[in-house]
Every structure is written in C-alpha cells, then in structure tokens.
Amino acid sequence: MRRLLFLLGFGGLALWMAGCQGTAVATPTPTLVPPTPTEITVTQTPSLPILDPDEIAQGETVYAANCASCHGVNLEGEADWKIQNADKSFRSPPHDETGHTWHHPDDQLIEAIALGGARFEGLNIGGTSNMPVFGEILTDEEITAVLTYIKSSWPDDIRAIQWQMSVQTEE
Numbered sequence: 001m002r003r004l005l006f007l008l009g010f011g012g013l014a015l016w017m018a019g020c021q022g023t024a025v026a027t028p029t030p031t032l033v034p035p036t037p038t039e040i041t042v043t044q045t046p047s048l049p050i051l052d053p054d055e056i057a058q059g060e061t062v063y064a065a066n067c068a069s070c071h072g073v074n075l076e077g078e079a080d081w082k083i084q085n086a087d088k089s090f091r092s093p094p095h096d097e098t099g100h101t102w103h104h105p106d107d108q109l110i111e112a113i114a115l116g117g118a119r120f121e122g123l124n125i126g127g128t129s130n131m132p133v134f135g136e137i138l139t140d141e142e143i144t145a146v147l148t149y150i151k152s153s154w155p156d157d158i159r160a161i162q163w164q165m166s167v168q169t170e171e
C-alpha cells in the first residue's frame with residue numbers, strides 16, 4: 001500500500017512536470033514581439049498626399065486658357081449639363097465636386113483629357129463629344145497640372161475617395 005502511494009505520488013509529480021513543460025512551450029509571449037514594419041503599413045491608411053502649389057498654379061493657367069470656355073471659369077460646367085444637345089452632343093460637365101470627374105481614377109481622367117471626344121470614336125455611347133484632343137495641344141506636364149488644379153477644388157473627403165480609387169487601379 002505504501003509502495004502504491006509512492007508510485008502514485010511519483011507519477012503525479014511526473015505528470016505535473018510534463019504539464020508544466022507543455023504549458024511553458026505553448027505560452028505565447030506577445031509583449032515581446034513588436035509588429036513588423038510591413039504590418040504597420042498594411043493596417044494604417046496613409047494620409048492624403050499634399051498637392052504641389054506650383055503645379056496647381058500652372059494647372060489653373062492651363063485650365064483658364066483651354067478648358068474654361070466649355071467647363072466654366074469656376075469648374076461649374078455648362079447649364080443643364082446632364083441633358084444632351086439636340087444634335088446628340090454631350091454638354092460639358094462640371095469638374096468641381098458636383099460633377100462626376102472625381103468618380104474616375106487618374107488614368108481615366110488623363111486619357112479623357114489627352115484624347116477628348118476622340119476616345120468615343122467607334123463606340124456606341126448614344127452621343128458625341130466635341131472635346132478637343134489635348135494630347136496634341138498640351139504637354140504631359142500640363143495635362144497632369146490641370147488635373148491637379150481640378151483636384152484642388154475638391155473637399156478632402158471627395159479627394160480621398162478619388163485618390164484611393166487611383167491607387168487601386170495603379171496596382
């Protein structure tokens with residue numbers, strides 16, 4: 001009987017030690033593991049880029065000379081711009097936050113400016129656009145600048161949506 005108790009006691013001790021070892025292996029030490037830089041960039045939303053004031057100023061000049069006659073001096077677009085003209089041509093939409101320019105990512109907007117109405121050639125979109133082919137009139141730098149000027153008129157929340165869209169389509 002005494003021997004049996006001894007064996008039980010010994011066995012219990014062995015089990016206790018095994019359990020202890022098992023626990024020691026399984027216990028994570030979270031406080032000692034800092035997040036890696038990759039994890040930080042994935043979980044944090046980068047802040048909205050600041051628009052270059054010189055580029056905005058250049059874009060404003062380009063806009064006044066080339067776009068304002070159709071899209072309005074204050075980016076307001078033509079009156080009743082959602083209605084097509086009798087000849088099926090589209091009216092010039094606003095570029096401020098009341099229009100749909102900000103619904104498109106950068107690459108589409110640059111294409112729209114560079115190709116103008118010619119980008120619809122051969123496509124059945126139910127209307128025509130008399131917007132000129134600015135890729136033949138303006139430099140790439142002027143096209144980027146005029147887009148930056150347009151963006152500078154958008155409130156931050158709208159600019160953030162358009163910026164996120166542009167970043168996603170670049171990937």
Ligand code: HEC
Nearest residue numbers: 066067070090091092100101112113116117129130131146
């Ligand atoms: C002769 C008139 C005219 C001029 C000048 C003009 N546009 Fe347009 N633009 C239009 C019309 C009409 C549309 C709508 C049909 C279309 O998308 O082509 C348009 C559409 C656009 C769009 C697409 C907007 C969207 O939401 O899809 C952009 C961007 C644009 N114009 C930028 C410019 C810029 C920048 C300039 C000056 C460099 C300019 N336009 C000069 C007539 C003009």
